[in-house]
Amino acid sequence: MTEPTPQSAADRGPSRPEPLPVSTIEELCADVEANVSRVIVGHEDAIEHVITALLGRGHVLLDDVPGVGKTMLARSIARSVDCTFRRIQFTPDLLPADVTGVNVFNQKSREFEFNPGPIFANVVLGDEINRAPPKTQSALLEAMAEEQVTVDGETRALPDPFTVIATQNAVEPNQTYELPFAEIDRFMKKLSLGYPDPEEETELLGRAVGHHPIDSLGPVTDLETLVRARETVAEIRVEEPVRAYATRLAGYTREHARIGVSPRATISLLRAAQARAALAGREYVVPDDVQTEAPVVLSHRIRTESRDRDGDSVVADALEYTTVE
């Protein structure tokens, strides 16, 4: 168990929050998962992926047809943690200011006051972000990358933790702007939920008739615990063999695709793997953690040359042919 030594505590400085024991994280995540499962039927993998992204300081892109529960997933996780949650519906006419907020002239005080936009929240759900024009998307971009927004030349920090869960509409390509590659790269993971299987759907229908369970969903943890859990995850051990393995995976994608994954992708991969290890109550990352995270972390950052070969298959090959040591 990672009992922080006085030395390392001093290193981190006074502002850093106290990390939690790894076993606590395991329990915490189990609690959140159980809580979310009250609303979301099935999709345990996706729930875990979103939780690990949250713990690994990443953002998630949900790419799927409408109506499979993307928003519900984001909302239920936000609710479970008892943090602020905002939702932005991206439309073609959405402006950057609609995301970041605007300075408004206060008649009383005769001063401009900043009216924060919906981005100022711990969990932001960007719905159908590919419907907004690139200009608006770029406002989101800065927020995701820097955890800050700049309005009228003034930079404001976003709350910590800050996680964007964006959804993307995959069915109407004519009416969407494709997300810029740079922006895609800033999402730690891209997930797709897919349709529930018949049994799950039957159960889902049973729950959805009457009061929606989301309304009764209460928090199982608080913001401070989440912050400390993120600190713990950041300290999960990643030994050289694992780092080398991640590097080999990245190298494989670069050799076998037109555009392989960037070093940022590798960093994201290891962060996700750290969260995954913490989720299993382990203090160190094993190659299995990397393998679990690699498909969702790497696939969307790969551009292939031929149509019949996409990022998923490249990553699958990379996992199969890259030596684990």
Next chain:
Amino acid sequence: MSTDSRGRTVDVDLERSVGAGPFRLLALACVAALIGSYVWVLREVTQVVGGTGSLLLLVGSMLVAATVLARAIRPRTATAAAIVVVVVGFAYYLEATGVGVDAALAATGTILDDTAALATGLPLLRMVEAGLWTLGFAPGPAFLSWYLAVRGRYALAVVPGGFALLFLVLTGDAGTTITLVGTACGIGAVGFGELERRGGSVAQADLLAVVFAAIIVLSLSVTILPGEDGGATFSGGGDGTLEGTIDTADEQSGISGQVDLSPEVRFTVESEERSYWRTGVYDRFAGDEWIRSGPLEEYDGSIDGPPGDPETVNQHVTAQTELGVLPGAAQQVGLEGPPVRHAEVSAHGQPQPADTLVEGDEYAVESAIVDPDPDELRAAGADYPDHVIDDSDYLQLPEDTSSEFEEYSAEVTADAETNYDAAVAIEQYLRSSKGYSLEVDQPSGNVAEEFLFEMDEGYCVYFATSMVQMLRAEEIPARYATGYTSGQEIDDGEYVVRGLDAHAWVEVYFPDHGWVAFEPTPGDAREDEHNDRLEEAREDGHDGVDIEESEDVPISDDEDDDESEGNEEPNESDDDGQADDDDPNDTEPDDADDGANVDDGNGDDGASADAGSDDGFDPREVVTITREQLAIGLLALVGLAAGVRRTGATRRVRREFRLYWHGRRGDPDEDAQRAYRRLERLLAREYRPRRRGESSRQYLSALSAAESVDPRTERVARCYERATYGGGVDREAADEAIEIVDELARERLPLLDRF
């Protein structure tokens, strides 16, 4: 990290490019050894004829010059310099031999002829000025080779050295071993040079080792394999017989160990006088063989006879088998008959047939018999003509002749007042102090010294060799003569000569008289031995033992003993004149003879006992492993080892061993990792190997899903994971993992699980 990667670390060490330094040293060493190989051959020549010091000094200074000049001059200049060195060297040689450079320039054809003769198998030692020739030959290639090697042009460096060695191979002077060493060094120089340039590794060098071993073992084993028939110069005169030993090749006469006697009839002689039938004369002694120096000239109707007016004897010789020699009483001066057409005469006056005589060939020989009184010989003095002293090798001793040998010779001849007395003293000394036996082990080194100091018995070759060398040590010109004793007299003046009559004796020069024969071999013992062999052969019904006329004639054995003794007694050919009147001298030898006889009797017993065991089986032959075989065996082993390493068999064996034995324990993390690797290999053998992209967990769970895998494997894998990816494991956990794997391995060990 793990066993595997540790194994690879070792490989990495081997495959790591070894800096250019070691390979450069090896390549230089190879070139040096190549130069050394042919200098060694030349040194063997100079050891016989003198000049070893000059040779080594010359070559050494060439190497120094090459090292110094390597940085200073360009290859073209160096080649020119080498050529100049060669030309100057040979010009000096020609001046010294009296031919003169001018003549050489005018007679390029002669030089080319000589070179061609050398390149087609004329040994260097047959050249009159062999020593000077080597001094002319050695420096050029040595300089060029070393110059190029120092400049790093190894392949080119091998060329001059290789040519020099090749030339010596063609002259027949470079033996198998030396040639092999030189060749291997040439290959080594090129190989190591290449490795140096390309930054090779030890792993690549082992390929070179395989190539070396293959070359050496293959080439040497060819000569060891049975079935190769030593080409005999005349029929029946195979390597193992005394005859073959004495006259295997016409220009040299080897000295070997144990020999047999061939009872076959070689030729018959009708002669007015009983005599030894001489077939060869040799002047140059190389320590283990006799060499005839100088050219052969075509027989032009007469041969120079001895000085003075000697008595002449006519003989009529009929060949009874194929015959590669022209036997006749010493100092043949005239030949007649079909076989002697185109006969050649050596510089020593010994004729040789151009073609082998066949059965039935007949020819007549006229010989001048040198037969002076002892008194005359005593009075002959020591005023030797130039052609005996300066221009020939009749006083030659190998360079390595020890001072003890010379001192001993001086001691033996201490009381002698004249050269004749000295010769007789040596003759008598040898006859009385050494026994006669054909069953001797070939000594190594200088045969004359070995026989004199180390051996108690020998046969004619040993006696004659020792006597010639002792005479020479006393500054008395002497030479080694081979041929046949007079043989069996079947009728008045008709002699049957068999293979077992082959013999070697000594000729000593006396001013105004010429070459006088001496017989250092104890005669009776020899006679007995030879007669026994002949009787045996007759009883065995051996073919070719007799000709018609000799069949019924008893061998001069016991009853004839006295007579034969009387005949053989004389120092040489049985010219009664010398022998019978042989004053006090004669009686002494008689006594000595008797002594020798007794001695010999003992020796004979031993010999016949030996012969008896020969018939059954000789244990020595079964267990004897010669040094060569041992060396080849070792080489083959080295090559095999390198080859095995090359094919990775050792690594496989090591891995196999490591599978069942954990080895030394050290760092717990490493131990845990090694334990897991072993587990993985055990499982791989039983089920399937882990796929590349599979983590240890996935591998084990996949196996567990399909098969009933021991659940303890899980613990090993966890331990491995913690050791590799986590913060490490403690001793206890590592030991547990090792124990589990040990147990699993034991269960799977092919044999042990039954106990």
